[in-house]
Amino acid sequence: MxxxxxxxxxxxxxxxxxxxxxxxxxxxxxxxxxxxxxxxxxxxxxxxxxxxxxxxxxxxxxxxxxxxxxxxxxxxxxxxxxxxxxxxxxxxxxxxxxxxxxxxxxxxxxxxxxxxxxxxxxxxxxxxxxxxxxxxxxxxxxxxxxxxxxxxxxxxxxxxxxxxxxxxxxxxxxxxxxxxxxxxxxxxxxxxxxxxxxxxxxxxxxxxxxxxxxxxYIKDWDIYSKLMNQDLNIINEKKVFSHFGRVYGLRKIDLFLLALKELKEEEENFAEKIIFRQYGEFNSRYMKMIDNYGISDLFEFSNKISYDQVIDMMKQSDVVVLFDTILSRDELQPYLPSKSLEYILLRKEIFILTIENSPSNRIFRNLGYKPTLYELDNIKKAIKELIGNDKIEYSYDTSMYxxxxxxxxxxxxxxxxxx
Structure with missing residues (x-):
């Protein structure tokens, strides 16, 4: 043959x-x-x-x-x-x-x-x-x-x-x-x-x-070795939360935006503690919600960037963000965001907005992370913890990837x- x-x-x-x-x-x-x-x-x-x-x-x-x-x-x-x-x-x-x-x-x-x-x-x-x-x-x-x-x-x-x-x-x-x-x-x-x-x-x-x-990942490629050897001592004036990729359709963030609105109302100087950076397409409805909620000062937006730029921005972030597909509780969720791999290799804090029956929830929980289920109180608690926590160094085996x-x-x- x-x-x-x-x-x-x-x-x-x-x-x-x-x-x-x-x-x-x-x-x-x-x-x-x-x-x-x-x-x-x-x-x-x-x-x-x-x-x-x-x-x-x-x-x-x-x-x-x-x-x-x-x-x-x-x-x-x-x-x-x-x-x-x-x-x-x-x-x-x-x-x-x-x-x-x-x-x-x-x-x-x-x-x-x-x-x-x-x-x-x-x-x-x-x-x-x-x-x-x-x-x-x-x-x-x-x-x-x-x-x-x-x-x-x-x-x-x-x-x-x-x-x-x-x-x-x-x-x-x-x-x-x-x-x-x-x-x-x-x-x-x-x-x-x-x-x-x-x-x-x-x-x-x-x-x-x-x-x-x-x-x-391919172990000999610089883009991956950079991720796996990132500096945990990066200091940003505000906690930088970064999301890479599209926010559309069933990647629902309504409760995430509501959580930010309530936290800003409840906590003094909240806008001085956090900045959310979005790289890629962003649903126009959510842009309107951000304006209506008065939380525009918490956000920065960029168009899609090259792969090596993505790696650099991930390394410079305090927290990387994964917005999962949100379905009803009894449905099996079949989608795994492509950036999951890079986040695993980073071994830094991740804000994972997900549901129970999701591959993201299973995979990251098994690695020692605490995914956030799509409920308002859960989201507010997770954001506050990530803002207040010292950087955590995660240790797990990535050889299977x-x-x-x-x-x-x-x-x-x-x-x-x-x-």
């Missing part, structure tokens, strides 16, 4: 998106040549530098079909027709490439989800090829698709755009064909796997072909199919 692997990833490093680095980490240690069919996104200079220094990067041969935003339509550009055309162009190139080479494995990534459709078409044309489908989030019955509170905030045109986007890029059918036809399914945590499998009748067979590969260990079973499976 072939010693070549076809990776259908959509975006790919050095483009910095949620799953581009995840795909690279899944495959970098495989003993095989890897052809990548990708969409070209903006280059993250921090990622570019570490990847160029990684000898394993040499096995990746990347072919770009078009720019990322020419296939993945945006609300600003409203280029849906162009997007659909380029999705078909992307699929066609994947199939064409698969017929020219003797590939033993085809790998698809979960964002953008039409990569699974492209891999399915490759599998149909090449029945002997083994298909590995990677999911970072569920598509079928995803709670984010049914968040009525967020939908009610949208204008009519925004709602139409939302449903068009879901129909094209997050369609449950992409998950269903992967669950049925893929030979191996990768998940990032137990809760995600259990949530997704629960919606299908053939639970036993799906469990048998499931594989959990946790979010992981090291790339070579985290991907060992995946590497063994792939290489067994390439001999």
């Amino acid at each position: 072939s010693k070549k692997l076809l990776a259908i990833t959509g975006g790919f490093v050095p483009f910095n998106d949620t799953v581009t680095l995840l795909s690279y980490k899944h495959l970098r240690l495989i003993d095989a040549d890897i052809d990548v069919v990708a969409l070209k996104g903006p280059t993250d200079e921090g990622l570019k530098n570490v990847i160029e220094a990684d000898l394993n990067a040499r096995k990746f041969h990347i072919e770009y079909v078009c720019n990322y935003d020419e296939a993945v339509a945006t609300f600003e550009k409203k280029n849906v027709i162009q997007g659909i055309f380029n999705i078909f162009k992307y699929k066609k190139e994947c199939v064409r490439k698969s017929l020219k080479q003797d590939y033993g494995i085809v790998y698809s990534s979960s964002i953008p989800s039409f990569t699974h459709w492209a891999a399915y078409q490759v599998k149909k044309k090449n029945p002997n090829i083994k298909w590995i489908a990677s999911f970072s989030d569920p598509l079928y019955k995803s709670p984010y698709k049914f968040d009525k509170e967020t939908l009610n905030e949208y204008s009519l045109i925004t709602k139409i755009g939302f449903y068009v986007y879901i129909g094209i890029y997050m369609n449950a059918w992409y998950e269903k064909i992967a669950m049925k036809y893929a030979d191996k399914i990768i998940y990032i945590c137990e809760e995600q796997r259990d949530f997704m499998i629960s919606h299908y009748k053939n639970k036993d067979s799906l469990m048998n072909k499931s594989l959990i590969v946790p979010l992981n 090291e790339n070579s260990i985290a991907t060992k079973k995946l590497k063994e499976y792939i290489e067994s199919k390439l001999v």
Whole structure:
């Protein structure tokens, strides 16, 4: 059989998106040549530098079909027709490439989800090829698709755009064909796997072909060694709480903002004790709440920053913040924020706003942290403790999150199919 692997990833490093680095980490240690069919996104200079220094990067041969935003339509550009055309162009190139080479494995990534459709078409044309489908989030019955509170905030045109986007890029059918036809399914945590499998009748067979590969780090990369060797003696005039990533949809922070409002009213000079820094997209409704609550002086906002800048800002913070997906108490919560890994490596104080049935709650509690459940009194108590506490040095083993260990079973499976 072939010693070549076809990776259908959509975006790919050095483009910095949620799953581009995840795909690279899944495959970098495989003993095989890897052809990548990708969409070209903006280059993250921090990622570019570490990847160029990684000898394993040499096995990746990347072919770009078009720019990322020419296939993945945006609300600003409203280029849906162009997007659909380029999705078909992307699929066609994947199939064409698969017929020219003797590939033993085809790998698809979960964002953008039409990569699974492209891999399915490759599998149909090449029945002997083994298909590995990677999911970072569920598509079928995803709670984010049914968040009525967020939908009610949208204008009519925004709602139409939302449903068009879901129909094209997050369609449950992409998950269903992967669950049925893929030979191996990768998940990032137990809760995600259990949530997704629960919606299908053939639970036993799906469990048998499931594989959990946790979010992981590459020990030789400077960006991770910087995190793991951070200075705990940083002194800020105010306690700096920093959140990295989007605040939208079910990442609900209504009670967090109310807690800040009440604490500011209850405690003298509260604004001199804390500053909250947000890096990335922030829900406009929460911006209005901040203004209405009179807590604008507690916040600073920045656009999305490069990966190496993120690492620097994490190190300079007193507390890093994780806003989890908030569902009702009896629901299994399948989402694990991608920044969880970096926070684990930091070993510093984390404000974790979560629920009981969440992977974040399980993982961080097992490491010795005290996640904050989504209730007003809990939030106020946690903020006060984090402001008043001296810095704590956490000590726990992170070896299970090291790339070579985290991907060992995946590497063994792939290489067994390439001999």
